[in-house]
Every structure is written in C-alpha cells, then in structure tokens.
Amino acid sequence: MAGDRPLLSNRPSSELSNDRDLAEEDALLTGQRTNRNNPKTWKSWREIGLFVWAVVATAVVIVLAVIYQKHQDPKQSSPNPSGKRNLIFMVSDGMGPTSLSLTRSFMQFQNGAPWSEQLVIDQHLIGQSRTRSTSSLITDSAAGATAFSCALKSYNGAISVLPNYEPCGTVLEAAKKAGYMTGLVVTTRITDATPACFAAHVNMRQEEDRIAEQMIGDYPLGRVVDLMLGGGRCHFLPNTTEDSCRADGKDIVALAKKNGYSYISDRKGFDDLKGGKALDFPLLGLFADTDIPYEVDRRNEDEIYPSLQEMAEAALTALSEATKDSDKGFFLMIEGSRIDHAGHHNDPVAQVHEVLAYDKAFTSVLKFLENDPTEGVMISTSDHETGGLATARQLHETYPEYVWYPGPLANASHSAERLTLEYQNFLSHDPSGDAKISFVKDSIITGLGVHDASDDEIFKLVDQPDTAQYQYADLINRRSQTGWSTHGHSAADVNIYSSDPKTALPLVGNHENTEVGDFLREYLGVDVGAVTKELKEKGMGLTVTDVTGTQISWMGKEPEKGERLDGQNHLASYGGDFKKRHLQHGRGCDCGH
Secondary structure (H helix, E strand, O other): OHHHOOHHHHOOOOOOOOHHHHHHHHHHHHOOOOOOOOOOOHHHHHHHHHHHHHHHHHHHHHHHHHHHHHHHOOOOOOOOOOOOOEEEEEEOOEOOHHHHHHHHHHHHHHHOOOOOOOOOHHHHEEEEEEOOOOOOOOOOHHHHHHHHHOOOOOOOOOEOEOOOOOEOOOHHHHHHHOOOEEEEEEEEEOOOHHHHHHHOOEOOOOOHHHHHHHHOOOOOOOOOOOEEEEEOHHHHOOOOOOOOOOOOOOOHHHHHHHOOOEEEOOHHHHHOOHHHOOOOOOEEEEOOOOOOOOHHHHHHHOOOOOOHHHHHHHHHHHHHHHOOOOOOOEEEEEEOOOHHHHHHOOOHHHHHHHHHHHHHHHHHHHHHHHHOOOOEEEEEEOOOEEOOOEOOOOOOOOOOOOOOOOHHHHHOOOOHHHHHHHHHHHHOOOOOHHHHHHHHHHHHHHHHOOOOOOHHHHHHHHHOHHHHHHHHHHHHHHHHOOEOOOOOEEOOOEEEEEOOOOOOHHHOEEEEHHHHHHHHHHHHOOOHHHHHHHHHHHHOOOEEEOOOOOEEEOOOOOOOOOOOOOOOOOOOOHHHHHHHHHHHHOOOOOOOO
16 A cells, blocks of 8 residues: 555656765655765756746846835825926816716717727726815815815815815916916806816805906916916906996906906907917907807807817917926816706706717817827816716606616707707797797707607696706606706715826825815925915905995905805706896806806
8 A cells, every 4th residue: 555655665766866865865864964075967057047046036026016016106106297297187077977877878879889989088087086075075166176276175165265264275376386377278157166266265156256356366366377268258247238247347358458368258269269379378268158058059059159179279289389498387277067067957968968078178188198298197087976867767666677768868959958048038028828839849859859748748848937947858867767866966976087097196096085186286296385375464454345335355255154155056947046146146157066
C-alpha cells in the first residue's frame, strides 16, 4: 500500500534528482550538514536569475501601483492644473436621472435607433450630487446654485446669501478678481436664481429688479460679468415702457451701457456676432421679455430666438479669442434653464426637447474643449430634480401593465405652455361656446397630435381654462403613461458629468452639492474667501432705495420671522401664478424655480 512506503519513496525521479539532492535529503534525516562546495550547474544559475528577476519585477510593479494610486486618490490629488485653464460649468436645471431615461427612449423611438443608442451626455456620467438646503430636504434653485457658486449651503430663496443674511463670495466673482474672463448663458431670465447666484447677492430671489442692477455692476464689487446671453429683458427696462416688468422707472439697459456694455436684444443682433467672432466685450444680450420659449416651440421661431447651443458656441468662441494672449482663461456658466419649467408644468413634450437641446450644447462644449489649445474641463450637474418624474403611470385601479409609450410625445408639435397662450389669446376675444369647443378640439389634434380625446377631456378644457396648461400636458401624460408626483421639486439625487473624469476625479461618486462648488474654485485656484471679505467690508452700511422710497440693505429687505423666501407658489394654474406674482414682482417673475 502506498501508505506503507517510506516518505521519500514517492519523490519523482528527474534530472534534478542528482547526488547533491540525495545528500541534502540524507542531511534532513540525519541532521548532518551537506557539502555546499559542489559547483552550480547552468540550470541552477538560471533558476537563481529567474528568482531575482521575479523579485525585482514585483517590486517595480508595487512601486508603480503605489504611485498610480496616489495620483488617483482624490484625497491625495488636486484638481488644480498648472498654468492657464478654462472652466465650463453646465447646469441642467431640474433634470433628474429619469429625465435622461425619458429622453433617451424618446430619441431612440424618434430616430429608429437601437436600444444601445445613448445621448452624448450619458457617456460622461461620473457621479451624483445630494441636493438638500439648510431650510428643506427639497432645495430650490437659489439654494442649489448657492451651493455651486459659494460652495456653502443656504436656505431656499437665498441668492449667494447665507442663513445669517451675510453675502458669500462666488466662484465667478473670484475668477474675475483673479484675471479670468467670465460669462453666463441661459434660456430663462438672466435674473433667475441660477445665473443670479454667480453675480448677485439678495436675501430673496424674487428681487429680480435688484438682481438686474447688480449683474451689470451696481453693487460693491462693480462689473464682474463680461458676457450675458439669455432672456429677462423686461427687468432691464423702465416701467414707463410697454415691455417692462420692473416696479420702478430705472433704465438698467442705459446703466449697462454706461458701465461699458454693448447691448443686443434680437436675432439680428445675435447673428451680427458671427458666432462670437465679432463680439465686443462686455456684452449684454437679452433675446426675450421673460424666458426664451421651450425648444419644441423655439425651433419654429428660429428667426426670433437663438438656441442654447448657438449661444453657448458664440460665448465659447468669443471668450477663447479674448483670452488667447492672456495667462488666464475663462469661467463660463451655461444653463439649460427650462428643463426645470417643463418639470413644473409636468409637460413631457417640453421636457424631452429641452434635454435634447441641452445635450446638443453639451456636445458643442466637448468639441470646443477637444480643439481649443488651452487646458480646460467641463462639469455638468443639476441643482435639483423637478416634477418627481417617472417613466410609468398607473391609469386604473387594476394591476398595471409594464409599459411606457414615447410615441405620443413624438406626435406633439407644441408645448402645453404654447397651446395655453394661444387658447388664452383666443378667449380674450370672447368667443361663443361652440367656437370654444371647436378651438379646443383643433388645438388638441394639431398641437398634440391626439385624435382620440374624450368628451370629458374636451369639455374640461372648455369649462376650466385656468388650468389649461396642466390639462394639455396631461393629455400626453395619460397616453404615454408618463407619471409625475409633484408640480414642485423633489429630493432626488442628481447626476454629475464631466468632459474629463481624471481631472474631475474628486467628483466621482456620490457627493454633497457643495463639493461641486469646492471643485470649481479649486480647479481655477481662486480665493473666494477674499471676495466674501471684500463684500462684507464694502457692503457695510450700504443701502438702496426701494419702490416705496424706504432705505434698505443693498441685498434687499430681510424677511420677517417665518416668512417663506423660496417663492414657491405652484398653483394649479400657470396663469394664476403668473398673475398673482405680477402684482408684487412684475410679469417677468413667472414659474421659474
């Protein structure tokens, strides 16, 4: 039996089992030393060489791995490159992860693309951001953008102001102080919360008249924005003019020109910029009284309004050219502003076209960074999610089918907002009941591509025109089985994207929104704290006169105890919200939260 054999009898015979090996075995059994003076064979030297080589190679691999790990560890690496650089910060206002699912499926359906087809932005996902403010688990755009601009949390409604009502310096202001050129590109009012948070400081976001004044340089730091493109013209015009929404007679356009700004207000003026090649700094470009129309409507009015992509490309070209001989680059914030509004209105048609427009601008930024000789990076994220969007909806009490249909979205040619404006204009002529029914039926068919509207849906629009915007949107929501949980914001985490995951490594993973702000200032290497100190020193005791003639802080009236500052008043009717807020803040201050 094998178990009865001596232990060493199983040793295999080979050319290596020579006399030396047997001597060593005897030594193990007897305890006597062997004679080590035997000359080493070539095979022995080969084995020694292979062993030494393996040890050295392993050591080299370990050293390289340690070096690589140190470079990859966000805690041990810095986002700060050396030398000249550009930073492009993109904000997809109100766009949550489901917005991407909705739009991706829509795009695949519309283009007949395979399931694997992605949006460009999909390919640059690096992390997620947590969005709560100091006053609520659900942030508004003001507190959300303050987290980006100041890298600090604040209350809903705060425009780069902290909970103690002191100003916090912004990355844009610090960039300007450091010698960078700066720009803001949006599709909403330029005085809306997100752009305002980079170049203004007010206690209550509704103070858009005051924000307009600050953005053209009427505040302690003077002019800090070199380029502004977007909407919101009505806040810059005196209330003595027809298109104004100001509460006073100040002419902010005139003040802007006095501060050196060139001013354009229409498509011709934009086209004369020749894609940014003929742009004179500083420039104020305001192309709509309030917000630029939703992309689904704007595309049919291209001769009136530039797109987000066009404005972004012009800004990039102009800023690059202006800084080509400078040792500093530029900081540009680009916002896909009205994704948020589509969420507020629960309008999936507007939503997908706004996200696609943002994706086009995103693509243009990537192309710019690839071709521009200056080192640069793009970071993109959202301030919050809007609407509690779900690509699912249970229409009946019975257990639901697992379906979502993009087809109804593709059939629509107008947003619910545009159909409502047309309906309101029609109603202003006091039509008959039969005329109302006829108009509503036609608007549903031609505007939404819906041919099976029920009598209940038609007569509800006829009888309840104040809620028309939500009714038009719901016609599409029901047929596509798109769900929404709110007309406000949600507490969902939002995605973070970048043109360069390696440079943006500190933002890989899940982060507080303030960490996005930290990255922006660290990448540019600017001193935001010094700007905060300057704001406090120069703003000490500084006052302005409000519409009643009362002297108040340059940052506006401080709220009363318990007063809500976020401006969230999402009534069932966009028209009602518009009218109600107009009484206090002017008609330019609509739903944009």
